[in-house]
Amino acid sequence: MAADAGQAPPVTNGTQSQGEPVELSISLPHSFGTKIHLHLTILAKCIMLFMSSAALDGAQAGAAMSSFIYAMPDRYNPTQPLTTSLYTQPSSQDFSTRLAKVLVRRTGKLCYIGGSVNLANAVGGGTVEEEMEAFRAIVAVVTAEVAKARGPDH
Template sequence: MAAGAGQAPVVTNGIHTAGQPVELSIGLPHNLGTRIHLHLTILATSIIVFLSSATLDGAQAGAAMSSFIYAIPDRYNPSQPLTTSLYTQPSSQDFSARLAKVLVRRTGKLCYVGGSMNLANAVGGGTVDEEMEAFRAIVAVVAAEVTKARNAEE
């Protein structure tokens, strides 16, 4: 995904091959010192996403495992995917569940979302705006990678 107006560049480590994980790093335009790291595996019928975050100062303490969510499309109501919490951490459960649902709607694949993302060290201390900025960036990058993987298969 190329960097557009107001978007920080996405750094990719690795090239997509079927079933192999790819590691991505997303810079947030309004939080220049905060990066979100994704470990993304795209399989034929599912996506596995692990998230973490880091700041430039590196003063972040070890982050605990956040929630691990499984989401599937609902064939009777495609606009409302079904989610199940496989591991719960109250501070991240809502974010992970929302992210899994959006990814299922965007890609049509089963989705697992987990990791240890923490925006508390961001410029605003993890405000709603910062969380939504990160959310949109993650969805855009994952959707673009899934599209690239689909096009490579064809």
Template sequence: MSTAAGVTANVNGMEMPHKPIELSISLPHNPGTRIYLHLTALATSIVLFVTSASIEAGQGGAAMGSLVYAMPDRYNPNQPLSTAMYSSPTSLDFATRLAKLLTRRTQKLCYVGSSMNLSGGAGGGTVEEEMEAFRAIVDVVVSEVSKSTNHE
């Protein structure tokens, strides 16, 4: 087995077909905030961890957020099924919406961990900022997943 770059990761004696992709996104209307993604796109599933950091927040680490699992519903593909494996009230809705949309777009199982906090941004975490971040994450993840699918 090899990845798109021709590299096979060996973890604990097991060959892993893909190495995680680590990305950073800046938001055009919120230049002081960056979104960090840790994405593993496998043949049948996606594992995504999302967090954010802002200049105003300093160097402190983000608290653990929610972890949500979503899977396609074979009887109703437009409504993926999801469950929270770990929930934090501040990030549960964002993680659930993200997992469901990625499942709908890719038709793969999705595990999404999110500790996003946009309250330190320019607008204080408005709905517009959250939607801008949401769209940016979905665009990047779907693009990366389609790249990895095309290389398999």
């Protein structure tokens, strides 16, 4: 999935070696001042992704523990990954579950997703469009990082 032309490239914390976490920050082009922070660890067989959001005004001082989802490919039906909620918070469970399923389909790896993305401080107050924009941006960045980690021979 290609990034939108108006979307700023993600900011990373530098280079990463195999199995070391990489921290990324994504700015959403239509939600000025809202950033999504990702803590991504790519291992041989799984991905661990922790997400949070922040606004420039600092209204959200800290992010509470949110849903923690485990997803894995279904070898009998690869289009429908299996998921289970290890810790649930209704406000983020659906977003994290959908994200885990998409990442499993795109990468073929097991996924652990922890998410406390809150777009209530975004320009539109967390509309469906803003949520989908954030969702697409996260998927694009994570799949690009997984492709980089696999190297040019895959």
